Amino acid sequence: MYDFVVIKYSEIGTKGKNRRIFENKLMNNIVLQLDHNVSAKKIYGRIIITPKENKKIDSTMLNNLKRVFGIKSISPALKVEKNYEDIKNKIFFLLKEKNIATGTFKIDARRTDKTFPIRSFDLNKNLGEDVLNEFPNLKVDVHNPDYLIKVEIRQELSFVYFENIECYAGYPVGAGGKASIMLSGGIDSPVAAWLMMKRGMKMNAISFYSPPSNNEKTIMKLIELSKKLSEYYPFKFYHYIVPFTNVQMAIKKLNVESYSLILQRRSMLRIASKIAKHSNSSALITGENLGQVASQTLENMITISDATDMLILRPLVGYEKLEIVKRSQEIGTYDISIWPYKDSCVAFLPKTPATKSFPDKMRKYEEKIENLSNLEYEAIKNSLVYIIKNGEVIENYSFLEKEVLNLD
Ligand code: ATP
Ligand code: MG
Numbered sequence: 001m002y003d004f005v006v007i008k009y010s011e012i013g014t015k016g017k018n019r020r021i022f023e024n025k026l027m028n029n030i031v032l033q034l035d036h037n038v039s040a041k042k043i044y045g046r047i048i049i050t051p052k053e054n055k056k057i058d059s060t061m062l063n064n065l066k067r068v069f070g071i072k073s074i075s076p077a078l079k080v081e082k083n084y085e086d087i088k089n090k091i092f093f094l095l096k097e098k099n100i101a102t103g104t105f106k107i108d109a110r111r112t113d114k115t116f117p118i119r120s121f122d123l124n125k126n127l128g129e130d131v132l133n134e135f136p137n138l139k140v141d142v143h144n145p146d147y148l149i150k151v152e153i154r155q156e157l158s159f160v161y162f163e164n165i166e167c168y169a170g171y172p173v174g175a176g177g178k179a180s181i182m183l184s185g186g187i188d189s190p191v192a193a194w195l196m197m198k199r200g201m202k203m204n205a206i207s208f209y210s211p212p213s214n215n216e217k218t219i220m221k222l223i224e225l226s227k228k229l230s231e232y233y234p235f236k237f238y239h240y241i242v243p244f245t246n247v248q249m250a251i252k253k254l255n256v257e258s259y260s261l262i263l264q265r266r267s268m269l270r271i272a273s274k275i276a277k278h279s280n281s282s283a284l285i286t287g288e289n290l291g292q293v294a295s296q297t298l299e300n301m302i303t304i305s306d307a308t309d310m311l312i313l314r315p316l317v318g319y320e321k322l323e324i325v326k327r328s329q330e331i332g333t334y335d336i337s338i339w340p341y342k343d344s345c346v347a348f349l350p351k352t353p354a355t356k357s358f359p360d361k362m363r364k365y366e367e368k369i370e371n372l373s374n375l376e377y378e379a380i381k382n383s384l385v386y387i388i389k390n391g392e393v394i395e396n397y398s399f400l401e402k403e404v405l406n407l408d
Contacts, residue, residue, distance in 0.1 A: 188287030
């Protein structure tokens with residue numbers, strides 16, 4: 001029934017050129033995320049989304065729009081002719097279609113096209129009276145109406161709507177650089193990814209697993225997580241899945257159980273930094289959170305970070321666990337994260353991980369591992385790559401088949 005969707009976007013606080021870049025990115029992302037089923041155009045601080053022929057504005061389309069970062073709210077709208085009768089009829093039509101017969105309303109008309117002969121004030125008054133006559137059980141409430149019926153009379157286009165569906169706001173993906181998320185199968189890292197995407201970051205994902213234990217299910221879980229993330233992402237989402245068993249075995253042989261977790265994390269970071277550089281990411285993102293587990297004390301974070309000179313973003317560092325869980329439920333990753341399959345084999349996890357550590361000491365341990373950097377390169381070369389778009393895997397291959405790692 002609707003003709004188009006009116007989009008309001010976040011205040012970006014800039015004018016001129018930057019604003020245009022923001023708007024163009026947002027329009028482009030909307031079209032990509034909706035699989036080219038719509039066209040987008042700009043009119044005065046709004047974006048108007050029109051469905052392509054034989055597509056319609058339904059709840060699926062609205063839900064897809066809600067996941068486009070940079071959008072503040074969406075309002076499905078009806079086009080009106082620039083005459084009073086049509087405006088009135090379209091309002092009646094909307095109210096009837098939506099089965100609205102009781103409650104309170106307010107008409108809020110805005111006329112930026114001054115060639116339209118009726119002033120906003122009179123439109124509000126006359127339309128209000130006509131609605132009251134046609135719907136005797138509706139009442140006017142100008143302060144806190146149940147239904148705020150908006151009428152916009154603009155040069156290019158005029159329309160009516162009364163829904164204003166709040167979205168996530170943020171920035172359009174692509175406005176904020178590119179980073180790689182270290183994606184485990186847990187609850188936290190998918191939320192960390194989502195938050196940075198919402199700030200406009202382009203992204204790919206890197207995960208470590210321990211073949212052959214629980215292989216297929218672990219990979220399936222990781223891919224399900226990135227499929228979910230890809231629903232918020234307008235571009236192809238690359239996911240690198242790195243076999244980590246050989247590195248883990250080499251670390252285990254050192255026989256320093258309490259430090260093995262930290263040594264593994266350092267190695268993960270070195271590998272992830274290489275893949276990040278290879279794929280033009282300029283930072284890493286983790287789901288780390290201060291104090292949640294032994295690996296996440298401040299001291300250990302410092303020791304782990306020492307393994308790379310790449311910037312590490314930790315968007316969840318100050319979050320409460322409950323806030324993270326709530327967010328993961330809202331964005332749809334929680335139900336996947338709680339699947340039982342572990343990302344990494346428990347056999348390699350220490351029973352009592354050290355809560356304190358020192359970079360120098362870890363470097364000494366690492367020097368004792370023969371060929372550590374070779375093992376790390378091999379891990380990258382043996383990784384699997386999945387390309388995901390709008391919730392579907394569109395391609396997958398082994399790293400060596402298609403990619404050439406630039407060795408620094
Ligand atoms: P999560 O819920 O994201 O697993 P966590 O609270 O379990 O986090 P840790 O297991 O200490 O915390 O991991 C901290 C961070 O290190 C993760 O959020 C993730 O970014 C990264 N990480 C840990 N394990 C892996 C893995 N197997 N593959 C990729 N990244 C990992
Ligand atoms: Mg974890």
